[in-house]
Amino acid sequence: MLRIGLLIDSLIGGGAERVVLNFAGGLAKLGHDVHIILVKNEQQHQTSDVPFTIHHLSENGVLAESRWRNKQLLSEKLQATVTRIESDGKKFNFFTSNAEDMDRLSKMAKLDPVFIRYRNSMVKYIETKVGNKTGLKKIIRQFRWIQKFRSIYSNRHIVTVSNALQGELVNQVGVKPKSLTTIYNPFDFDLLRSKAAEPIDPALKPQEPYIIYAAKFENRKRQDLLLKAYAKANISQKLVLIGGTYTASDERWYKQMMELIKELGIEDKVILPGFQNNPYAWVKGADLFVMSSDSEGLPTVLIESLIVGTPVISTNCPTGPSEILIDEFSTFLSPTDDVAGLATNIRKALESYPEITDAYLEKFSINNSLSQYIRHYENQSAGNN
Structure with a gap:
């Protein structure tokens, strides 16, 4: 020991x-x-x-x-x-x-x-x-x-x-x-999947199909890019943004995102449940997970989403996404700060996505x-x- x-x-x-x-x-x-x-x-x-x-x-x-x-x-x-x-x-x-x-x-x-x-x-x-x-x-x-x-x-x-x-x-x-x-x-694949099977608070649970992003509100996570891409994609699914704020800088970014939602005219399509102790049930219930970051190390949320069976797309930011989404999954990477590219991949992934297998995820x-x-x-x- x-x-x-x-x-x-x-x-x-x-x-x-x-x-x-x-x-x-x-x-x-x-x-x-x-x-x-x-x-x-x-x-x-x-x-x-x-x-x-x-x-x-x-x-x-x-x-x-x-x-x-x-x-x-x-x-x-x-x-x-x-x-x-x-x-x-x-x-x-x-x-x-x-x-x-x-x-x-x-x-x-x-x-x-x-x-x-x-x-x-x-x-x-x-x-x-x-x-x-x-x-x-x-x-x-x-x-x-x-x-x-x-x-x-x-x-x-x-x-x-x-x-x-x-x-x-x-x-x-x-x-x-x-x-x-x-x-x-x-x-821990088994633990993640068991948590993903837990119920979502009925008071918060979306009644309509949705896509999701889970990240704290900060500039590096680029919720602004996702909001613009979501508006451009013009899909029927709602957009759920899970995440909290921990610093004054985060609070300023959150306020800017609220203003952007109004500017884009999507107030009735964006759901903001705040920080969630169990985000996996939310991710499991989504049609798609979208990551819009400018930089990462190895983005945990992408791997967790794949483990619970939810398709993912991402900006090809440094570093990590290109080591997670390889082979046929690599087509779902888009350049950073590219609204049109992210919007295209949102639509493409909702139409068709490769099978996610444990063999593909074993290295994690x-x-x-x-x-x-x-x-x-x-x-x-x-x-x-």
Whole structure:
């Protein structure tokens, strides 16, 4: 039995948080001693009934006004939490870091070994930070962010969630990892399908056929692109947008989407049920799942939708969709920021879609993913002896 620590900021609604719970449930079922350690005591997702333990470093992530001092205190709390758990004489075999704050804090706390799940495009993130800067200001800002990422991620164990992220990390950002491999996120097919079979609250359940997108409201998820494509597609199905807001920026984006819905004249066709603890029943009931993001790591929602049998289409954003929708499914990828392309694929997928088989999805199965993580840990341990 291994003792494994899963590090993440919180368990509020999101794909990364669901993946951590998939890890925890799957590893616990295999008989391992699993501990989830949170920066903030915040949780929306339902937790499994299998035995794993959840710890938190703070109530809201703030222990000091100074940003530097706050990180220092949180790293000390992380170190103390690990020491307390290990006081029974059993050490952690390894940790996985599943969020940016924990990537930094685990380094400051000198935890080892930590396998960092590299989840999102660093290049796209830098682009958003550079914004519309030009000339010397652009060069300086790019340089600072690249140096920051190199200082955090170089000489560390990196596990990318898609193959495309490997090249970006090494060739474009210049990170030099201690080890580097790709392991897809784990998905418990039976659990997802059982959740998908649960009833939807009758007060919220759409009475008409619908298509769906489940994502928090933020610019990167591009609900605006989907709304425009949906209006252009002119289909009979309603559009369900599942998701919540967690920051002031998210709230502003949500307000803009409400205004856009009015501008497009589709107020009577868009359903907004907010965050849902069990989105799988909603996805299962949809005629189509549509993802409109500008960037991802390995989009959990696409794989989950396919597992519960719902056809999906997506923007071909970096990274992940092109590794999920391959072969005959690849025709349902459209360029990012392409309203017409997304609208065309909405109509095409509703008319005809390939059969979704477990053989096609096997590379995302929980047993396949977890066995790769354990094997990777064993290989790294053997290399250090």
